[in-house]
Amino acid sequence: MLRSYEGVRFLPGKQMVILDIGSAYTKFGWAGEPTPRGIIRTEIKCPETKVLRRIYDYKDTSDLYQLLVEFLHALFLRHVVISPKDSRILVLESLLAPIEFKETLVRVLFRHFEIGSLLLLSTHLAPISTLGVSSALVLDVGYKEATLIPIFEGAQILKAWQVLPLGGQVVHEYLMKSLKELNPNVDITEKLVEEIKVRTCFVTSLERSVKLDTAQAPDPPPAVKYPGVKSINVPGEVREKAFEMLWERDNDNLSIPTMILDAIIKCPIDTRQVLAENILLIGGTTMTKGFASRLKSELLTLVKSNYYADKLKIHTFKFHTAPSKPNYTAWLGGAIFGSVDLPLRCLTKENYLKMDRVPDWVNLIDNQRDSSPVYEA
Numbered sequence: 001m002l003r004s005y006e007g008v009r010f011l012p013g014k015q016m017v018i019l020d021i022g023s024a025y026t027k028f029g030w031a032g033e034p035t036p037r038g039i040i041r042t043e044i045k046c047p048e049t050k051v052l053r054r055i056y057d058y059k060d061t062s063d064l065y066q067l068l069v070e071f072l073h074a075l076f077l078r079h080v081v082i083s084p085k086d087s088r089i090l091v092l093e094s095l096l097a098p099i100e101f102k103e104t105l106v107r108v109l110f111r112h113f114e115i116g117s118l119l120l121l122s123t124h125l126a127p128i129s130t131l132g133v134s135s136a137l138v139l140d141v142g143y144k145e146a147t148l149i150p151i152f153e154g155a156q157i158l159k160a161w162q163v164l165p166l167g168g169q170v171v172h173e174y175l176m177k178s179l180k181e182l183n184p185n186v187d188i189t190e191k192l193v194e195e196i197k198v199r200t201c202f203v204t205s206l207e208r209s210v211k212l213d214t215a216q217a218p219d220p221p222p223a224v225k226y227p228g229v230k231s232i233n234v235p236g237e238v239r240e241k242a243f244e245m246l247w248e249r250d251n252d253n254l255s256i257p258t259m260i261l262d263a264i265i266k267c268p269i270d271t272r273q274v275l276a277e278n279i280l281l282i283g284g285t286t287m288t289k290g291f292a293s294r295l296k297s298e299l300l301t302l303v304k305s306n307y308y309a310d311k312l313k314i315h316t317f318k319f320h321t322a323p324s325k326p327n328y329t330a331w332l333g334g335a336i337f338g339s340v341d342l343p344l345r346c347l348t349k350e351n352y353l354k355m356d357r358v359p360d361w362v363n364l365i366d367n368q369r370d371s372s373p374v375y376e377a
């Protein structure tokens with residue numbers, strides 16, 4: 001008896017839908033659940049041309065509008081199975097993402113799908129609710145880029161944000177080039193590269209990495225034959241070097257470890273130690289074997305370098321382990337946020353249609369202390 005009442009109370013249609021639309025993968029599910037109901041590629045088959053297109057490779061906003069309509073239609077009616085009209089949706093958005101993407105997405109949700117209310121939550125702020133801490137340095141390494149925003153006592157330190165075009169995509173490009181050269185008779189697709197990357201490649205240790213391409217180069221790890229119609233030879237050097245792009249300095253001397261140290265330097269002095277001891281890695285690329293330990297050794301070496309030794313007096317770095325896989329930690333944070341009974345700052349359909357704009361943190365009107373008219377508690 002009790003069970004059926006529970007079922008009625010938690011009718012999925014009444015719950016908030018949580019969406020994290022990443023450049024490679026979209027995670028979706030219901031508020032209050034521990035894992036997403038599904039993770040699908042952020043791409044859709046164009047109805048006219050039948051060509052598979054990534055949503056983030058849009059040409060202009062009207063093209064993006066069409067792509068999002070098709071993609072969300074498939075998501076709502078095939079995967080989440082709800083009637084989007086009047087539903088409550090929480091979307092995780094990176095504060096560093098292009099504003100036109102956010103504005104078009106909100107327009108599609110309200111004008112095309114006529115959803116009831118929308119809550120936009122920062123991808124970097126959401127994951128801290130999975131840890132029960134109020135301060136963390138959140139580094140997201142996904143597909144297109146690595147982004148970082150430190151959080152102190154629940155507030156995002158926006159002046160310390162960092163972003164670099166380092167993520168799964170650069171690794172794919174390296175692998176695609178190397179594998180095509182080595183296996184000219186095999187059709188190397190993006191999907192195959194991804195499989196090979198996740199199953200055979202790894203982040204090597206700092207000690208081995210400094211010796212690569214020198215006279216004292218260590219013996220490479222064993223090669224792997226990847227099975228298929230035509231088996232693909234993945235040499236040990238390729239397996240080991242695939243992720244080196246993430247650690248090499250660019251022309252401005254920046255890489256993933258420098259992002260962390262530069263962000264800490266930009267934060268107020270009394271927050272620095274706390275942030276260094278509360279690093280949270282999110283995003284699928286951080287799941288690669290050896291990623292966290294390499295990052296830690298890079299950080300410990302870098303803080304001793306001339307450039308950072310004068311500026312930073314930090315000698316320990318600690319990493320959190322969230323109760324989820326890193327690729328959906330932000331989603332889980334959203335699912336926790338969406339299930340609490342606190343008065344949420346949702347944008348309702350009525351308010352959106354009245355104002356015809358999306359509240360944004362860079363806009364002064366939305367940053368006033370007293371409650372803004374576009375939100376509703």
Ligand SMILES: Nc1ncnc2c1ncn2[C@@H]1O[C@H](COP(=O)(O)OP(=O)(O)OP(=O)(O)O)[C@@H](O)[C@H]1O
Binds near residue numbers: 023194326
């Ligand atoms: N177990 C794994 N090991 C290594 N890489 C992985 C693993 N699982 C996923 N990835 C990689 O993580 C990347 C996707 O991560 P994620 O889902 O966080 O990206 P996204 O949110 O779509 O991208 P972005 O945040 O940049 O918009 C892909 O490149 C994928 O190959």
Ligand SMILES: [Mg+2]
Binds near residue numbers: 022140143
């Ligand atoms: Mg992401």
